[in-house]
Amino acid sequence: MRNLVYYVAVSIDGCIADENGGYDAFLVEGDHNSVIFGEYADALPGHVQRAVGIHPTNTTFDAVIMGWNTLIPALDAGITSPYPHLRQVVASRREREVDPSVTLTNDPVATVRSLKQEDGADIWLCGGGELAGALLSEIDRLVLKRHPVALGSGIRLFGEAAPAEYPFTRTRVREFASGVAIEEYARRAG
Numbered sequence: 001m002r003n004l005v006y007y008v009a010v011s012i013d014g015c016i017a018d019e020n021g022g023y024d025a026f027l028v029e030g031d032h033n034s035v036i037f038g039e040y041a042d043a044l045p046g047h048v049q050r051a052v053g054i055h056p057t058n059t060t061f062d063a064v065i066m067g068w069n070t071l072i073p074a075l076d077a078g079i080t081s082p083y084p085h086l087r088q089v090v091a092s093r094r095e096r097e098v099d100p101s102v103t104l105t106n107d108p109v110a111t112v113r114s115l116k117q118e119d120g121a122d123i124w125l126c127g128g129g130e131l132a133g134a135l136l137s138e139i140d141r142l143v144l145k146r147h148p149v150a151l152g153s154g155i156r157l158f159g160e161a162a163p164a165e166y167p168f169t170r171t172r173v174r175e176f177a178s179g180v181a182i183e184e185y186a187r188r189a190g
Helices: 046-052 068-076 108-117 129-134
Strands: 004-011 015-017 061-067 087-091 102-105 122-127 141-147 168-175 181-187
Touching: 004 061, 004 108, 061 068, 061 108, 061 129, 068 087, 087 108, 102 108, 108 122, 108 129, 122 129
Parallel strands: 004 122, 004 141, 061 087, 061 122, 087 102
Antiparallel strands: 004 015, 141 181, 168 181
8 A cells, every 4th residue: 555655844843834835944955965856856846857857767656745835836936737747636625727637636635545545656745734734644654854944933844733643653864964854754553
């Protein structure tokens, strides 16, 4: 069965973006990019892959689910299909016009459960925090790119999810000279 993997950049105080949805505080250069451009190249937008000469393998991810607000920066840049190499699903509470290559869902939990039953690589939960909070019970793995910055306030890792216990076990931590640490967690059974 496929896993839902929440792979996301996060500040040391647990924010995935600032109050306006910006992520400029996160480091775009550094030795941590060896993992981002290597192991997680499937999670790079198509235009970035083309710019740096990476060809997607879809061995890590072959599907992505994101919230509408996560899609907006791409739409603002004129990119209607940011991950053309992946099956793209966008969660929204209301009807919206999307590129024909993008599936719109108003029930992300049912959609993820259905995707998990299909054959393929893992499913990438791209963001945002509110969607991650709604899907918390479905997340199998976390891969957090922890950046050495405190935002103070902003969009939280799991939004404003109601308190509930979802135990994870840290399985790996890689620290880089850039100050970024990539932390991996797996959901604990039980």
